[in-house]
Amino acid sequence: SAVISQKPSRDICQRGTSLTIQCQVDSQVTMMFWYRQQPGQSLTLIATANQGSEATYESGFVIDKFPISRPNLTFSTLTVSNMSPEDSSIYLCSVLPFRGEGRGARAYEQYFGPGTRLTVT
Amino acid sequence: DAKTTQPNSMESNEEEPVHLPCNHSTISGTDYIHWYRQLPSQGPEYVIHGLTSNVNNRMASLAIAEDRKSSTLILHRATLRDAAVYYCILFNDMRFGAGTRLTVKP
Numbered sequence: 001s002a003v004i005s006q007k008p009s010r011d012i013c014q015r016g017t018s019l020t021i022q023c024q025v026d027s028q029v030t031m032m033f034w035y036r037q038q039p040g041q042s043l044t045l046i047a048t049a050n051q052g053s054e055a056t057y058e059s060g061f062v063i064d065k066f067p068i069s070r071p072n073l074t075f076s077t078l079t080v081s082n083m084s085p086e087d088s089s090i091y092l093c094s095v096l097p098f099r100g101e102g103r104g105a106r107a108y109e110q111y112f113g114p115g116t117r118l119t120v121t
Numbered sequence: 122d123a124k125t126t127q128p129n130s131m132e133s134n135e136e137e138p139v140h141l142p143c144n145h146s147t148i149s150g151t152d153y154i155h156w157y158r159q160l161p162s163q164g165p166e167y168v169i170h171g172l173t174s175n176v177n178n179r180m181a182s183l184a185i186a187e188d189r190k191s192s193t194l195i196l197h198r199a200t201l202r203d204a205a206v207y208y209c210i211l212f213n214d215m216r217f218g219a220g221t222r223l224t225v226k227p
Contacts, residue, residue: 033215042206042208042217042218042219043165043217045215045216048215058216092164094165096215106167108170108212109155109167109170110155110157110167112165
């Protein structure tokens with residue numbers, strides 16, 4: 001399966017500051033996504049991270065608040081800007097390998113990172 | 122909003138089969154149905170997917186209605202380790218609904 005790591009695993013941040021979350025995949029994968037999961041809730045898709053172009057954001061999420069970088073096919077960052085307590089959540093990156101992508105990964109199965117638990121005080 | 126709807130919760134006894142339903146009435150002809158589950162304090166993990174025909178793997182079976190507007194995930198013998206939130210999503214959508222929280226009673 002695709003091995004995904006995220007940094008940091010958790011953080012406690014002050015209101016008004018920004019945090020950048022890193023997502024590293026062990027092989028090249030075209031499709032990468034960022035989700036958040038608030039306590040007791042389902043996953044909400046934030047955006048699709050596109051390599052070499054701007055991310056595609058879901059309704060309710062904007063680039064100024066959640067800037068995303070995707071410099072290559074194995075790495076992405078999500079920044080949570082000007083944080084408020086409402087941003088406290090688990091942030092997860094995921095990948096969806098196409099056929100031939102992902103070392104040992106099965107095509108068209110989504111693999112998730114371990115998540116970054118963010119608490120904003 | 123997600124294009125799938127599921128019951129909020131279901132209960133099962135250990136060693137008994139479990140049928141988890143999902144409605145996706147607006148599914149397009151080329152959209153695959155994927156199922157994931159999320160164990161407590163873990164990220165979601167893939168369970169199974171299908172297009173039209175019923176599918177089986179070591180974890181579960183997927184029964185897809187003939188009109189493809191609904192599907193059912195079947196766990197043939199529930200174990201305590203199957204207690205999780207189960208999500209069905211459409212491949213072209215990638216958005217998760219509320220999912221079904223499965224409780225397995227010993």
